[in-house]
Amino acid sequence: MKNKTLLLLFLLYSFVISAQPAENITELTKWTDESIRTAMSSRKFDPIEGIYKSYQRDGMPHYKIGIIKDGSVYKAIILETEVPGWKTGEVKAVFEPGAVKGMYSTKWYMSDKTPYETFSSVDMESETLLSIELKDTKTLRKRLDYFIKTYPVAGNETIFKKDNSIASGSGFFLTTTGIIATNAHVVADASDIEVTVNGKSGVSTYKAQLLIADSPNDVALLKITDSEFKNMETIPYSIAQTQEVGSRVFTLGYPLNDIMGSNYKVTDGIISATSGIADDERYYQISVPLQPGNSGGPLFNKDGNIVGITTAKLKAAGTKTENVNYALKSSYLLNLYRKISKKEAVQPPSKLSTSELQDQVKVLKNYVCLIKVY
Numbered sequence: 001m002k003n004k005t006l007l008l009l010f011l012l013y014s015f016v017i018s019a020q021p022a023e024n025i026t027e028l029t030k031w032t033d034e035s036i037r038t039a040m041s042s043r044k045f046d047p048i049e050g051i052y053k054s055y056q057r058d059g060m061p062h063y064k065i066g067i068i069k070d071g072s073v074y075k076a077i078i079l080e081t082e083v084p085g086w087k088t089g090e091v092k093a094v095f096e097p098g099a100v101k102g103m104y105s106t107k108w109y110m111s112d113k114t115p116y117e118t119f120s121s122v123d124m125e126s127e128t129l130l131s132i133e134l135k136d137t138k139t140l141r142k143r144l145d146y147f148i149k150t151y152p153v154a155g156n157e158t159i160f161k162k163d164n165s166i167a168s169g170s171g172f173f174l175t176t177t178g179i180i181a182t183n184a185h186v187v188a189d190a191s192d193i194e195v196t197v198n199g200k201s202g203v204s205t206y207k208a209q210l211l212i213a214d215s216p217n218d219v220a221l222l223k224i225t226d227s228e229f230k231n232m233e234t235i236p237y238s239i240a241q242t243q244e245v246g247s248r249v250f251t252l253g254y255p256l257n258d259i260m261g262s263n264y265k266v267t268d269g270i271i272s273a274t275s276g277i278a279d280d281e282r283y284y285q286i287s288v289p290l291q292p293g294n295s296g297g298p299l300f301n302k303d304g305n306i307v308g309i310t311t312a313k314l315k316a317a318g319t320k321t322e323n324v325n326y327a328l329k330s331s332y333l334l335n336l337y338r339k340i341s342k343k344e345a346v347q348p349p350s351k352l353s354t355s356e357l358q359d360q361v362k363v364l365k366n367y368v369c370l371i372k373v374y
Contacts, residue, residue, distance in 0.1 A: 182296030
């Protein structure tokens with residue numbers, strides 16, 4: 001009887017403990033005020049990045065936060081606060097860029113660290129005011145709270161590194177050593193070239209130079225020259241030189257990155273014809289939607305192999321056209337590559353042929369880059 005009583009008490013105690021709500025936990029980083037300033041002073045940065053202080057009003061506690069890019073999102077790091085339970089370095093919010101420039105889907109952690117899904121925006125004219133829609137803890141009504149940027153200092157040209165690129169496009173890795181393919185028109189007349197890669201370890205930007213260009217066929221090869229770049233382990237796709245009409249294809253790229261955001265975009269379609277304008281045999285006609293900035297991006301087949309380089313969309317005078325776009329066939333890319341190396345550009349076969357599209361994208365996005373020309 002005594003043992004049964006002890007067992008019941010133990011089970012009751014276990015139930016009470018397991019019924020307690022789990023403690024809310026946020027990510028703890030090593031970011032500090034000083035390290036954020038150092039990171040921002042050494043690279044170009046986006047309008048939302050910087051150090052902010054909360055605008056003091058009833059119900060809004062004091063916060064000093066630093067917003068820094070982490071992969072495809074931005075994280076707000078606690079630098080100072082009067083709210084108990086929060087530590088320097090903890091993530092207060094996560095901002096994901098929206099389709100409209102300056103707008104962000106936001107996960108804000110309340111004072112008790114419960115997540116609250118909302119949205120926020122940056123005043124794109126001054127780039128100094130961040131507004132976030134939050135819930136008043138007293139009235140439970142929604143309201144806008146404001147954060148004032150205190151760093152970088154407005155007007156300090158040595159700190160504000162605006163994006164003054166004259167052109168941008170997409171590209172993709174041909175080799176693990178940093179040779180990248182793109183369109184020749186993307187890098188034409190470039191004084192400086194930067195490539196940004198959304199890789200396994202986050203977003204990285206490297207300096208690159210033009211290796212060789214074939215302007216008549218609109219294809220070029222770049223080489224990363226930045227000492228920060230480390231060779232990749234492998235390339236997960238091969239180059240396929242033939243495709244049939246009706247074959248499924250897709251592209252990854254960075255279209256209209258100044259409007260649509262700096263994250264990569266995926267579009268898909270089919271091979272509509274094995275020739276381009278006026279039956280030009282160099283091109284595939286594709287139904288994959290293309291926008292400015294897609295130029296130079298990879299065209300993948302359903303197995304995740306390269307079949308071409310996205311190049312142009314049809315603009316016929318006086319005629320409305322939809323989804324009539326073109327990609328240079330991969331054979332012209334290989335011809336150019338063989339002029340600088342006798343080695344194969346990539347290692348066949350593809351390792352992604354049995355994967356679903358969403359799983360292919362998770363891997364392939366690490367090898368597609370945003371190219372900016374200055």
